[in-house]
Amino acid sequence: MTADLDPDEFRRAGYAFVDWVAEHRAALPGLPVVPPVRPGEVAAALSGPGAAFADGLLPEAPQPLATLLDEVERVVVPGSTHWQHPAFFGYFPANASLASVLGDLLSGGLGAQGMLWSTSPAATETEQVLLDGFARALGLGEAFTFPGGGGGVIQDSASSAALVALLAALQRADPRWQESGVDGRERVYVTAETHSSLTKAVRVAGMGARALRVVAAVPGTQAMSAAALADAVAADVAAGLRPVLVCATVGTTGTGAVDPVRDIAAVTAAHGAWLHVDAAWAGVAGLCPELRHVLDGAGLADSFCTDAHKWLLTAFDASLLWVRDAAALPAALSVTPEYLRNAASESGAVVDLRDWQVPLGRRFRALKLWAVVHAAGLEGLRAHLRGHVAAAVALAARVRAEPGVVLAAPPTLGLVCLRCVTADGGPDDAATRAVLERVNASGAAFVTHTVVDGRYVLRIAVGGVVTEAAHVEALWEQVRREAAAVRGPSTSSH
Amino acid sequence: MTADLDPDEFRRAGYAFVDWVAEHRAALPGLPVVPPVRPGEVAAALSGPGAAFADGLLPEAPQPLATLLDEVERVVVPGSTHWQHPAFFGYFPANASLASVLGDLLSGGLGAQGMLWSTSPAATETEQVLLDGFARALGLGEAFTFPGGGGGVIQDSASSAALVALLAALQRADPRWQESGVDGRERVYVTAETHSSLTKAVRVAGMGARALRVVAAVPGTQAMSAAALADAVAADVAAGLRPVLVCATVGTTGTGAVDPVRDIAAVTAAHGAWLHVDAAWAGVAGLCPELRHVLDGAGLADSFCTDAHKWLLTAFDASLLWVRDAAALPAALSVTPEYLRNAASESGAVVDLRDWQVPLGRRFRALKLWAVVHAAGLEGLRAHLRGHVAAAVALAARVRAEPGVVLAAPPTLGLVCLRCVTADGGPDDAATRAVLERVNASGAAFVTHTVVDGRYVLRIAVGGVVTEAAHVEALWEQVRREAAAVRGPSTSSH
Numbered sequence: 002m003t004a005d006l007d008p009d010e011f012r013r014a015g016y017a018f019v020d021w022v023a024e025h026r027a028a029l030p031g032l033p034v035v036p037p038v039r040p041g042e043v044a045a046a047l048s049g050p051g052a053a054f055a056d057g058l059l060p061e062a063p064q065p066l067a068t069l070l071d072e073v074e075r076v077v078v079p080g081s082t083h084w085q086h087p088a089f090f091g092y093f094p095a096n097a098s099l100a101s102v103l104g105d106l107l108s109g110g111l112g113a114q115g116m117l118w119s120t121s122p123a124a125t126e127t128e129q130v131l132l133d134g135f136a137r138a139l140g141l142g143e144a145f146t147f148p149g150g151g152g153g154v155i156q157d158s159a160s161s162a163a164l165v166a167l168l169a170a171l172q173r174a175d176p177r178w179q180e181s182g183v184d185g186r187e188r189v190y191v192t193a194e195t196h197s198s199l200t201k202a203v204r205v206a207g208m209g210a211r212a213l214r215v216v217a218a219v220p221g222t223q224a225m226s227a228a229a230l231a232d233a234v235a236a237d238v239a240a241g242l243r244p245v246l247v248c249a250t251v252g253t254t255g256t257g258a259v260d261p262v263r264d265i266a267a268v269t270a271a272h273g274a275w276l277h278v279d280a281a282w283a284g285v286a287g288l289c290p291e292l293r294h295v296l297d298g299a300g301l302a303d304s305f306c307t308d309a310h311k312w313l314l315t316a317f318d319a320s321l322l323w324v325r326d327a328a329a330l331p332a333a334l335s336v337t338p339e340y341l342r343n344a345a346s347e348s349g350a351v352v353d354l355r356d357w358q359v360p361l362g363r364r365f366r367a368l369k370l371w372a373v374v375h376a377a378g379l380e381g382l383r384a385h386l387r388g389h390v391a392a393a394v395a396l397a398a399r400v401r402a403e404p405g406v407v408l409a410a411p412p413t414l415g416l417v418c419l420r421c422v423t424a425d426g427g428p429d430d431a432a433t434r435a436v437l438e439r440v441n442a443s444g445a446a447f448v449t450h451t452v453v454d455g456r457y458v459l460r461i462a463v464g465g466v467v468t469e470a471a472h473v474e475a476l477w478e479q480v481r482r483e484a485a486a487v488r489g490p491s492t493s494s495h
Numbered sequence: 496m497t498a499d500l501d502p503d504e505f506r507r508a509g510y511a512f513v514d515w516v517a518e519h520r521a522a523l524p525g526l527p528v529v530p531p532v533r534p535g536e537v538a539a540a541l542s543g544p545g546a547a548f549a550d551g552l553l554p555e556a557p558q559p560l561a562t563l564l565d566e567v568e569r570v571v572v573p574g575s576t577h578w579q580h581p582a583f584f585g586y587f588p589a590n591a592s593l594a595s596v597l598g599d600l601l602s603g604g605l606g607a608q609g610m611l612w613s614t615s616p617a618a619t620e621t622e623q624v625l626l627d628g629f630a631r632a633l634g635l636g637e638a639f640t641f642p643g644g645g646g647g648v649i650q651d652s653a654s655s656a657a658l659v660a661l662l663a664a665l666q667r668a669d670p671r672w673q674e675s676g677v678d679g680r681e682r683v684y685v686t687a688e689t690h691s692s693l694t695k696a697v698r699v700a701g702m703g704a705r706a707l708r709v710v711a712a713v714p715g716t717q718a719m720s721a722a723a724l725a726d727a728v729a730a731d732v733a734a735g736l737r738p739v740l741v742c743a744t745v746g747t748t749g750t751g752a753v754d755p756v757r758d759i760a761a762v763t764a765a766h767g768a769w770l771h772v773d774a775a776w777a778g779v780a781g782l783c784p785e786l787r788h789v790l791d792g793a794g795l796a797d798s799f800c801t802d803a804h805k806w807l808l809t810a811f812d813a814s815l816l817w818v819r820d821a822a823a824l825p826a827a828l829s830v831t832p833e834y835l836r837n838a839a840s841e842s843g844a845v846v847d848l849r850d851w852q853v854p855l856g857r858r859f860r861a862l863k864l865w866a867v868v869h870a871a872g873l874e875g876l877r878a879h880l881r882g883h884v885a886a887a888v889a890l891a892a893r894v895r896a897e898p899g900v901v902l903a904a905p906p907t908l909g910l911v912c913l914r915c916v917t918a919d920g921g922p923d924d925a926a927t928r929a930v931l932e933r934v935n936a937s938g939a940a941f942v943t944h945t946v947v948d949g950r951y952v953l954r955i956a957v958g959g960v961v962t963e964a965a966h967v968e969a970l971w972e973q974v975r976r977e978a979a980a981v982r983g984p985s986t987s988s989h
Contacts, residue, residue, distance in 0.1 A: 004592075004875035005808060005960050008517040011593040015513030018597045022604030023502040023509070036616065040844040043620035053869070057640075059628040063872040066594055069865070073601060077862075080617030085606040092614070092834070095856075097606025098498075099505040100560055103512045107567060109599050109810045110516030112579040112591025120586070122530065123574030126537035134553040146551075157651060158854035168699060182703030183676060197832040198855055204830070205662060205853060207701020209676030254834055310856070314499060316603045317858050336698070338691040339946040340586070340748055340954070350534040359699060359853070360652035361692055362589075362804070364811050368571075371563070375547070378557040381498035452833040460834070466499050 006066065014066040021070050025078070026085065026099065029467075033444025034086045036079055043080040047072075087465055087472045088446035093254065093282045094415075094464035097316035104372025105316055108365040115363045118351035119343045125354055128155055128367040131374070136323055138379060139287040139307070142300040145323040147352070153323040154330070154357040155309075155366045159281035160198035162306040162322040163248065165330055165358060167202050169304070170246040170275030172333035179333075183207050187245040188237050190214045192225045192260065194253035196279060223256050223410065223453065225249065227264035234272050244274040249302070251295050252283025255451040256458070257413030259283070263298030270301075278302040281320070285313040286414050289383045292390065295414070303329070312415070312464045314373045314385060319366055322357075331356035389415040389463045392473040396461065399477050406484050409453060415463035420456065421484055430457040432487045439483040446476045500560065508560040515564050519572070520579065520593065523961075527938025528580045530573055537574040541566075581959055581966045582940035587748065587776045588909075588958035591810035598866025599810055602859040609857045612845035613837045619848055622649055622861035625868070630817055632873060633781040633801070636794040639817040641846070647817040648824070648851040649803075649860045653775035654692035656800040656816040657742065659824055659852060661696050663798070664740040664769030666827035673827075677701050681739045682731050684708045686719045686754065688747035690773060717750050717904065717947065719743065721758035728766050738768040743796070745789050746777025749945040750952070751907030753777070757792030764795075772796040775814070779807040780908050783877045786884065789908070797823070806909070806958045808867045808879060813860055816851075825850035883909040883957045886967040890955065893971050900978055903947060909957035914950065915978055924951040926981045933977040940970045 006014060048054045053072050084095045115124030132153025133146040143149035156162045171178045171187065189212055191199050203213050214237070217229040234244045247269050249260040262278055269276040278284075278299050284307025286292040287299075299305050306322045309315035324330060335356040337346075345351045355361050377385065397412040400419050407426075409418040421432035433450075437459050440446055451458050459480075463473055500508060542548045547566050578589045609618030626647025627640040637643035650656040665672045665681065683706055685693050697707050708731070711723040728738045741763050743754040756772055763770040772778075772793050778801025780786040781793075793799050800816045803809035818824060829850040831840075839845045849855050871879065891906040894913050901920075903912040915926035927944075931953050934940055945952050953974075957967055 004871040004879040006593045006597075006870060008521040008593070011520070011597070012513055012517040014597055015517070015600075016510055018600050018604075019506055019509030019513060022600065023506040025604055026505070027502040035613075038616050040612070040616075040839060040842070041620070043617050044624050047621065047624045053865070054624050054628050057624070057627055057631065057642075059625075059632050059868050059873050061873045063875045064869050066597060066866065066870045069598070069601075069869045072869075073862075077605070077617040077621065080615075080620065081605060081607055082613065082615050083605075084608050084614075092608075095606060095608040097603055099500045099502070102600065102603035102606075103500075103505070103508055103560060104563070105603050106509075106512050106516065106596065106600055107563075109591055109596035110512075110519055111571070111575060111577075112589060112596075112810060113575055114578050114586075114589045114811060118534065119529075119576065120578075121574075121576050122532050122534075123537050123571040126535070126574065127541065127571065130538050130541045130548050130551070131553075133551055134548050137551065138553050148551075158856045160854045160856070164699075164853065171701075178701075178703065179698060180704050182679060182698075182706065183701035185676060185678075197830045197835070200830045201828065201853070201855075204673055204676075204828075205658075205699065207665075207672075207677035209672065210674050212676065254832070316606060317608060317856055318854075334695065334698075336691045336694045338748070340943060341691070345534060348534070359658065359695070360654045360812075361695075362652045362654070362811055368567075371547070372560065374553050375558055375563045375566075376500060376560045377498040379553050379555045381557045385498040449834060 017067045017070065022102065029083055029086045032083055032086065034088050034447040035082050035441055035444065038080045043076055046076045085466060087467045087469065088476060089465050090461045090463065090476060091447045091449040093311045093462050095310060095317055096312060096314045096466050098314035098373060098466050100372045100376035101314060101316040101369040104369035108368045111365055113365045115365055116355040116361050117341060117343060117346060117353045119345040121365065124365040124367065125352060127371065128354065129352065131367050131370055132321060132323065135321060140293055140296065141305060141323060144325050145305065147327065150327060151323060151325045152327040152352065153321055154354055156320040156322050156358060157318040159196065159279060159306050159308055159320050160201060161359065162320050163198050163277060163279060164202040164205060165334065166275065166277040166304040167206055167246055168333040169324065169329040171206065173275060173329060174243060174245045186242045188212055188214055188242050189245060190216050190230055190233060190247040192216055192218055194223045194255045194258050195248055195250055196254050196281065199248050223253060223258035225260040225265060227261050227268055230265060231268045234268060238272065244272050246275040246277055248277045248279055251278060251280035251299065252413055256410035256418050256453055257283065257416040259295055259413065263301065266298050266301035276302045278305045280305065280307045282308065282311045283414055286386055288379060289386055292386070292414065309370055312386065313382065314377060314466060315370050319370055389468065392470040393417050393463045395470065396473050396477055403481060405488055409458040417461045418458050420458050421487065428456040432484065433457045433459050435487045436480060436483045440479055445479060511561045511564065516596065523577055523580045526577055526580065528583050528941040529576050529935055529938065532574045537570055540570045579960060581961045581963065582970060583959050584955045584957065584970060585941045585943040587805045587956050589804060589811055590806060590808045590960050592808035592867060592960050594866045594870035595808060595810040595863040598863035602862045605859055607859045609859055610849040610855050611835060611837060611840060611847045613839040615859065618859040618861065619846060621865065622848065623846065625861050625864055626815060626817065629815060634787055634790065635799060635817060638819050639799065641821060644821060645817060645819045646821040646846065647815055648848055650814040650816050650852060651812040653690065653773060653800050653802055653814050654695060655853065656814050657692050657771060657773060658696040658699060659828065660769065660771040660798040661700055661740055662827040663818065663823040665700065667769060667823060668737060668739045680736045682706055682708055682736050683739060684710050684724055684727060684741040686710055686712055688717045688749045688752050689742055689744055690748050690775065693742050717747060717752035719754040719759060721755050721762055724759060725762045728762060732766065738766050740769040740771055742771045742773055745772060745774035745793065746907055750904035750912050750947055751777065751910040753789055753907065757795065760792050760795035770796045772799045774799065774801045776802065776805045777908055780880055782873060783880055786908065803864055806880065807876065808871060808960060809864050813864055883962065886964045887911050887957045889964065890967050890971055897975060899982055903952040911955045912952045914952050915981065922950040926978065927951045927953050929981045930974060930977045934973055939973060
């Protein structure tokens, strides 16, 4: 009756799949980072005559699982942007380490559903122990651990972490929220560089864009001005509005700006607003004592988020969220129908992590994080981060020394932002964009952009699982060469 | 500089992990379904002297990955509720087939981040082709496919699917929602048996519990009364309120009730409310022509959800959500900062699935669903479903024939609800509860409960990956034996 592989078939197919992954990873440096694929090509290849989904229909008959690898080779690999390529420098990294992939294999093998403690005690408590360990390793303070009255949980993304932090803030600000919803007077404070997930969270939470206050930056920087925040909050309070949450960012997506969390915390404390620290990319740097300064003040937050799936070797999804008050998320999110009632939950002696997130179901994601910690140790994690920071420091020095190119923002950790400039030193948006397009079209590397103060910026995010200094050096040589080519022969012969 | 396994180390460790999963699955029938573990035991075992996280700290030094398996054997397996055990009959099944686990291994191996089409064309288009294929295989109608102007997307859970459907409904009802949020007049319609995720979605969306209307059931059933819905909607409209969304359930979590979708659709059409069909568990039965009647009217919905990760052999998370209007979710959810702008998105020729969900990041989940379809074919999927339905039909016949036990609701597909009755035929809640506790304490099987009309009900959800008729038969023998024991010697000698 079973339609699945039996354990022996699984073993044989499993070895083949493991081999395929090993070969794929080994082959990556020879593949273009971004494929020259046009919209619809992958779909056409999958649904054409004789293909897996001929005529757009699912196949009727079973097939040996190993033959799936042929279709993946034929269609998926040539249609994929290779985030694990050593020369992927776009967005922020998405570290799918092979160790984490194996940890995740165990999660699939166990097939646990961790919505309640009772539905998988091991999934819940392993996650608690790991998040407590990371809170200590990051120096967040004992207040964020379960023994300290707070606690951590793995979310799918920093977007979801921000959303649940906002919901907890709404509940804390006025418990009538559960019955009557938002009232239109709640306000949330961000900067122009705060991640778009905050805009989305405010929309999802029914507050509308009018609830979002974009606080000015410290002049000459992209970091939130605590003084401007204080003014904005005071003005709103005077107008009868309710400051519910302030999002401070440690390492913005655009340029890696770090908001002054400690100063912001003084403002939120004075008004009782929830302080959420979004350190999605940069927060993991706190594992290294010499980089921990980026987390200054984070221990004062109500909630703190950093993604293990960006720069900490853990395959998506593993966004780590801590709260100072372990009761805050359940107070906002718990809904208990009869079929979820159980003796363990009612004893009050356990944590049901479904109440710490929007979805009910949850996968045993702690295993992939554990596998990373097990295989690398804190020593290995720190070496991973330090290597990229050192490579970025070297890259920034190259930029500073190069005519025709300047840093567009102070480098932060592994992120270097640059732009082309004209002979008189002004921003040359067309040239910057042309360099980005030439680099990406080459397939040799991939970078992305942002816009700061209306001007185009090329971002280089160093942090791939297998990205080493030599890859950064090669990228720099290419950027330099393309910038010279864009400038033309008259200026390239410096 | 890399802290990860190299491909050869991965290959060796990968074989060991595959072997472990194979052995674990083979050993499952000999393990207790639910472990006799007390709160805190797993955490203590992980953080005790010499353990992985001694003193609650992460380890400093790297360790060979294969040794992680020892800790998993020592702590995780004895602390796990085994959802993949053939005698797991609780909640709804969570089918983590071995085929899907291998598909997910490819996803980890590729390590793609599919937020935008451009960040992984293959991840996006494979998902589109698969969801189109499933829409056809389920008979939803061409309107729910991308070529038909609609489309499907994989969400993490039916909870998230319901939430984004609600957000799309709010946007459609009044586009000012994005700017000014909810206004307190929106209303959402459910029944007492609708999944708690709707209560949660209404809360998350800032509407508050007052926005939720619990519509009466057809007398003598748990299914929504379309007439009562029409009355409730009309009364709300007359009162100046705005009916935004009606959730019809195909297969409620409590008893498997099926709301009359076709009649409900007539009501929503008359008032312009969004019709969401939550068929999280039961919807996949539509793959079998003889079971498709449960989806009657589903083609009239605005959105339809069924979970591949419950009864369709796909490891969590893979909740399939379709909408009739491909523009509906992006209209509600799209927020585009500069760093996500790209030529493909701006061409309008591609779908960016980040705009179909709350989180920004997304994993290549289509691969695990593809692996299932590849390995089982529609033939295998239908056989899987049919086997369980047949076993449930046989079980229901046993219940009907047994003195002292009655069906507590009409069986639906693989779900059988029963209760113990007293000598005069009345519900015996204490006995029903005692039977459940005895079965679960034995470790031989696991069942869960609900409450219907105030009375305790024992639920038997047949649908595990390796659950066969013999396992259901063994469970029944145990239930019968325990029920007799609970009744005592005077009545057990029938």
